[in-house]
Amino acid sequence: MKLHEYQARDLLARHGVAVTGGRVASTPSEARKIAEELGGKVVVKAQIHAGGRGKGRLVAESETAAMFQKLTSDPANNAGQVKGDRVGGVRLADSAQEAEQAAAAILGRYLVSIQTGPEGKLVKNVLVAEQTDIAKEYYLSAMVDGGVGGILFIASAEGGTEIEQVAATKPEAIVRMPVDPAAGWDPYIGRTLAARLGFSGDQANQFAKLAEGLYNTALATDASLVEINPLAVTDGGQVVAVDAKLSIDDNALFRHPDLEELRDRDEEDPLEVLAQDLGVSNFIKLDGNIGCIVNGAGLAMATMDTIKLAGGEPANFLDIGTVNDPQRVVNAIKVILEDENVEAILVNIFGGMARVDIIAQGVIDGFKQLDIKVPVVMRLVGTNLAEGEKLIDESGINVVRTSELGDAARKAVEAASAAA
Numbered sequence: 001m002k003l004h005e006y007q008a009r010d011l012l013a014r015h016g017v018a019v020t021g022g023r024v025a026s027t028p029s030e031a032r033k034i035a036e037e038l039g040g041k042v043v044v045k046a047q048i049h050a051g052g053r054g055k056g057r058l059v060a061e062s063e064t065a066a067m068f069q070k071l072t073s074d075p076a077n078n079a080g081q082v083k084g085d086r087v088g089g090v091r092l093a094d095s096a097q098e099a100e101q102a103a104a105a106i107l108g109r110y111l112v113s114i115q116t117g118p119e120g121k122l123v124k125n126v127l128v129a130e131q132t133d134i135a136k137e138y139y140l141s142a143m144v145d146g147g148v149g150g151i152l153f154i155a156s157a158e159g160g161t162e163i164e165q166v167a168a169t170k171p172e173a174i175v176r177m178p179v180d181p182a183a184g185w186d187p188y189i190g191r192t193l194a195a196r197l198g199f200s201g202d203q204a205n206q207f208a209k210l211a212e213g214l215y216n217t218a219l220a221t222d223a224s225l226v227e228i229n230p231l232a233v234t235d236g237g238q239v240v241a242v243d244a245k246l247s248i249d250d251n252a253l254f255r256h257p258d259l260e261e262l263r264d265r266d267e268e269d270p271l272e273v274l275a276q277d278l279g280v281s282n283f284i285k286l287d288g289n290i291g292c293i294v295n296g297a298g299l300a301m302a303t304m305d306t307i308k309l310a311g312g313e314p315a316n317f318l319d320i321g322t323v324n325d326p327q328r329v330v331n332a333i334k335v336i337l338e339d340e341n342v343e344a345i346l347v348n349i350f351g352g353m354a355r356v357d358i359i360a361q362g363v364i365d366g367f368k369q370l371d372i373k374v375p376v377v378m379r380l381v382g383t384n385l386a387e388g389e390k391l392i393d394e395s396g397i398n399v400v401r402t403s404e405l406g407d408a409a410r411k412a413v414e415a416a417s418a419a420a
Contacts, residue, residue: 001248004047006127007262008246011221017213017228018206018240022129031103034128035096041131043082044102046089046111048121049267051245053089055079056113058106064120067112075114089113089123092131099128121267132242137230138197139163140211142179142218144225144249150181151218153189153211157197159230185215199239206239221259222252250281271316271338278331282321288313290412291336291345291374293329295320295354303348306405312413315342322353329362330369337370344375344416346408351382360388364395375400375415379408 003011006024013019021038024047025031035042046053057080059067070078080088089111093099103126110120139159145152155175158166166173175196179189190208194200199207210231218226227245234240253260265273275283282297286304290312294300297319304314316339320332336342349359360380366372377400380388392399400415402408 001250001253001259001263002049002267003246003248003262004049004125004127004264005045005244006047006125008226008244009127009241011246012213012217012226012228012241012244015213015216015220017210017217018238019244020130020132020240020242022127024125025103025128026107026125028100028104028107031126031128032096032100035093035099038128038130040093040095040099042093042099042128043131044091044093044099044106045127045129046106046123047125047127048089048111048116048123049264050111050113050115050121052113052115053111054082056089056111056116057086058089058109058111058123059120061110061120061122064110064112065118068116068118068120071112071114102126103128124266132232132240133235134230134232134242135235136233137242138233139166139227139229140214140231141225141227141229142214142223143227144218144223145178148178151179151215153177153179153193153215155193155197163229179215185212187212189215203233203237203239210239210241217246221246221256222249223247224249271335274338275318275332275335278335279328280318280320280332280335282317282319283332283335284317285339286314286316287341288315289341289343289416291315291339291342292318293320293332293336293345293347293349294318295323295349295351295359299348299350303346303405303409306409307346307412310406310409310413312409312416315339320354320359323362324355324358326358326362326365329359330366333363333366333372334370337372337374342374343419344377344412345372346412347376347378347380348405348408349378349380349382351380351384351388353383355384356380356382356388357384357391358388360391363399364391364397367395367397374419375412377402377408377412377415379403379405 009019023034091102093102112120137160139156141154158173190211194204194207225247228241232242269285271285294303300319307314
C-alpha cells in the first residue's frame with residue numbers, strides 16, 4: 001500500500017525524522033491559509049501515487065494520452081519544471097497569494113508523468129510545505145531486501161530527482177548497508193553511513209539520528225520501502241527530509257488498522273481494488289488480453305512466461321492460492337471479466353492442497369452466475385483430478401481442455417486471436 005507524501009512525512013516525523021513544516025490542502029483557500037502560517041514562501045506539491053511530479057504536466061482528462069506520448073517521445077521539450085514556462089506538479093510560491101494560485105492551477109487537473117502512464121492521475125490534494133534553501137542533496141532509503149533477509153539501507157551523496165540515472169551510470173556512488181534483523185539498529189550503522197556519504201561533525205550526528213528514525217519507521221509500519229529523495233543539507237547546515245515516500249506491505253496491514261485508514265483507493269487500479277474486496281488478494285492487472293487463474297505464485301509466473309512464449313500477452317497475475325471454496329473461483333473470474341481487454345481465460349491448476357474438483361466446481365458456478373462470453377481454456381492436474389474432470393463433463397459447460405501447460409497457452413492465444 002502506497003502512501004501520499006504528506007502521510008509519509010507525518011509518520012517519519014513521529015519517529016524522529018526532521019522534516020520541513022507543512023500540511024495538506026484540498027482547496028486553494030486552504031493552501032493560502034497554510035502558506036500564511038508558514039510565512040508565505042512555500043512549495044506547492046501535487047499529491048498522487050506516482051513519481052516525477054515536478055517533471056510531469058497538468059492537463060485535462062481528455063489530453064492525458066497525448067501528453068504522455070509527448071513526454072515519452074521528447075522529454076527535453078515537454079517535461080515540466082519547478083521554475084520556468086513549463087511548470088509541472090511541483091511549484092514554488094513566494095507569497096500566500098501565489099500559493100493559492102498554484103493550488104488552483106494544480107487541483108482538479110490530471111498530472112501526467114513518465115510514471116503515471118497515459119491515463120494520468122487526478123490531483124485531489126496538494127502539500128504546502130516550507131521552501132528549503134538547499135546547499136546539497138542526498139538520497140536515503142531503507143527497504144526490505146530478500147537477498148540480505150532484512151532491511152537494507154541505500155544511500156548516495158548524489159541524490160535528487162536523477163537518482164535513477166546515478167544508479168545506472170555511476171553505481172560506485174551508491175552506498176549499500178544491511179541491518180542484521182537479529183541485532184536490530186546499532187548507532188554504528190548511522191555513523192558508518194554518515195562517514196561514507198561524507199558527513200562530519202554535527203551534520204554527521206544529525207544524519208545518524210535521521211537514519212535511525214527511518215529504520216524505526218520502516219520497522220513500526222512493516223514498510224517495504226521508506227525513501228527520502230532528496231535528503232537535503234540546508235544553507236544553515238541542517239539535515240532535513242525534503243521529500244518522502246513510504247510503501248507498506250499489504251500482507252501486514254491486519255496489524256495496522258490505523259494505517260489502513262490512510263489508504264487512497266482512488267489512486268489504485270479499480271480491478272485490484274475489486275479483487276481485494278472479493279477476497280482475491282494476489283491479483284495484479286497487466287496490459288495483455290489473456291486472463292489467468294493459477295494456484296501458486298511460481299506457477300502463475302511460469303504461466304505468464306508460457307503465454308508470452310506462445311505469442312500472447314497475459315492480462316493479469318492471479319495467484320488464487322489454496323482454494324477450497326468454489327465462490328473464490330467465481331470471484332476470480334468476475335474480476336477478470338471486468339477487464340475489457342480480456343479475450344480469453346486460461347485456468348492452470350496444479351492441485352496439491354488445492355483440490356481440482358473444487359476449482360472445477362468454481363468454474364462451473366462461474367458459468368452459471370456470470371455472463372462468460374470469452375473462451376475458457378483449462379489445464380487441470382493433481383489432487384482429485386478424476387472427480388474434477390467428471391464434474392466438468394457432466395456440467396456441459398463449453399471449455400477447452402488440455403493436460404499440458406504449453407498446449408494450454410497455445411490454445412489460449414489461439415482462442416484470444418479468434419475472439420479478436
